[in-house]
Amino acid sequence: MPELPEVHTVIEDLRAAGLVGMRIRGTVVSWERTVGGDVDVFSSRVTGRRIAALSRRGKYIRADLSGGVSLLVHLRMSGRLFLEEKTAPLSGYERVRLLLEEDHPRVRNDRELRFHDPRKFGRMVATADPGTILDALGIEPLSSAFDEAYLATLLVGRRRIKPLLLDQTVIAGLGNIYVDEALWHARIHPLTPASSLERSEIAALAAAVPLVLRRGIRNLGTSLGSGKSNFYLPNRATQARNQEELAVFRRTGLPCPRCGTAIERLIVAQRSSHVCPSCQLAPD
DNA sequence: ATAAGGCCCTGACCGC
DNA sequence: TGCGGTCAGGGCCTTA
Numbered sequence: 001m002p003e004l005p006e007v008h009t010v011i012e013d014l015r016a017a018g019l020v021g022m023r024i025r026g027t028v029v030s031w032e033r034t035v036g037g038d039v040d041v042f043s044s045r046v047t048g049r050r051i052a053a054l055s056r057r058g059k060y061i062r063a064d065l066s067g068g069v070s071l072l073v074h075l076r077m078s079g080r081l082f083l084e085e086k087t088a089p090l091s092g093y094e095r096v097r098l099l100l101e102e103d104h105p106r107v108r109n110d111r112e113l114r115f116h117d118p119r120k121f122g123r124m125v126a127t128a129d130p131g132t133i134l135d136a137l138g139i140e141p142l143s144s145a146f147d148e149a150y151l152a153t154l155l156v157g158r159r160r161i162k163p164l165l166l167d168q169t170v171i172a173g174l175g176n177i178y179v180d181e182a183l184w185h186a187r188i189h190p191l192t193p194a195s196s197l198e199r200s201e202i203a204a205l206a207a208a209v210p211l212v213l214r215r216g217i218r219n220l221g222t223s224l225g226s227g228k229s230n231f232y233l234p235n236r237a238t239q240a241r242n243q244e245e246l247a248v249f250r251r252t253g254l255p256c257p258r259c260g261t262a263i264e265r266l267i268v269a270q271r272s273s274h275v276c277p278s279c280q281l282a283p284d
Numbered sequence: 285a286t287a288a289g290g291c292c293c294t295g296a297c298c299g300c
Numbered sequence: 301t302g303c304g305g306t307c308a309g310g311g312c313c314t315t316a
Contacts, residue, residue, distance in 0.1 A: 002309070002310090003309065003310095006309080033292085059310080074310080074311090075309095075310090076292095076309095076310050076311075077293090077294095077308070077309065077310055077311095078293085078294080078295090078308090078309090093294095117293095118293080118294055118295070119292085119293045119294050119295085119308090120292075120293050120294075121292065121293065121294095121310065121311080122310095157285085158285080158286090159285080159286060159287085160286090160287090163286080163287080166310090168310090168311080175309055175310070176308095176309055176310085177309055178309095222309075224308090224309070249309090250309095269287075269288090270287090270288075270289075271309095271310095272307085272308085
């Protein structure tokens with residue numbers, strides 16, 4: 001599911017639900033690998049600590065806990081976070097549950113943060129040194145430092161543009177959806193060598209990336225798949241509506257919103273990619 | 285640095 | 301209904 005806009009939405013949901021300020025009074029881990037393999041170490045690092053702040057870095061959710069510990073959550077393909085009453089029924093897909101209590105105004109301990117993850121790819125890591133993980137990430141594409149000049153420096157000597165944009169150590173937060181959308185906006189084919197982009201194309205891409213991300217955030221994320229049993233919904237599932245504004249992603253055979261040509265699908269870096277063959281000309 | 289392929293996992297969906 | 305193949309929004313690892 002989640003790329004930058006979806007992770008952003010999840011964090012906003014948790015903040016609005018009152019997660020910041022709550023204290024972790026215990027854990028229930030039912031899939032050890034989610035927490036890095038050692039349940040006791042994980043539990044002892046987080047138990048008793050207060051959630052002091054929530055933030056995002058790339059596709060990571062970062063919860064800073066009291067005592068200098070940070071909890072890093074990566075949702076990968078199917079992870080979701082729910083702040084729920086402890087009496088709410090379990091789905092069977094909860095891999096980690098953080099039992100919570102509220103300090104104020106009077107102590108309640110009837111809620112828990114549930115990490116729901118059918119495919120078990122997600123991770124929840126407790127560490128005193130989050131920089132070890134987060135410092136490896138590239139630039140935040142919504143920061144003011146991400147501009148045409150900076151993007152140009154990332155492209156020098158590099159090969160195909162799409163794998164470059166998906167590389168989290170280069171730019172942090174883009175995934176398959178928003179890369180395809182940004183390339184369509186900039187009229188760049190995903191196989192184009194990054195080092196061959198012209199100045200005008202770099203400028204277009206530098207504008208398209210934040211454009212598609214901000215639109216995604218405004219729309220509360222993209223929710224794909226159909227029907228009731230969609231595993232890939234962000235928390236505000238019923239409100240996510242960016243899928244209605246996608247130009248090319250998973251729109252194979254449908255008309256390009258700009259020129260009407262049928263959208264085509266191809267594989268780039270083992271990921272499905274979607275292009276308008278008229279707007280995005282393939283390299284030689 | 286780059287690219288391919290395997291792997292981690294489960295569920296939805298489609299054709300037979 | 302069952303079975304097998306394909307696909308999935310991510311990322312890590314190994315091999316050329």
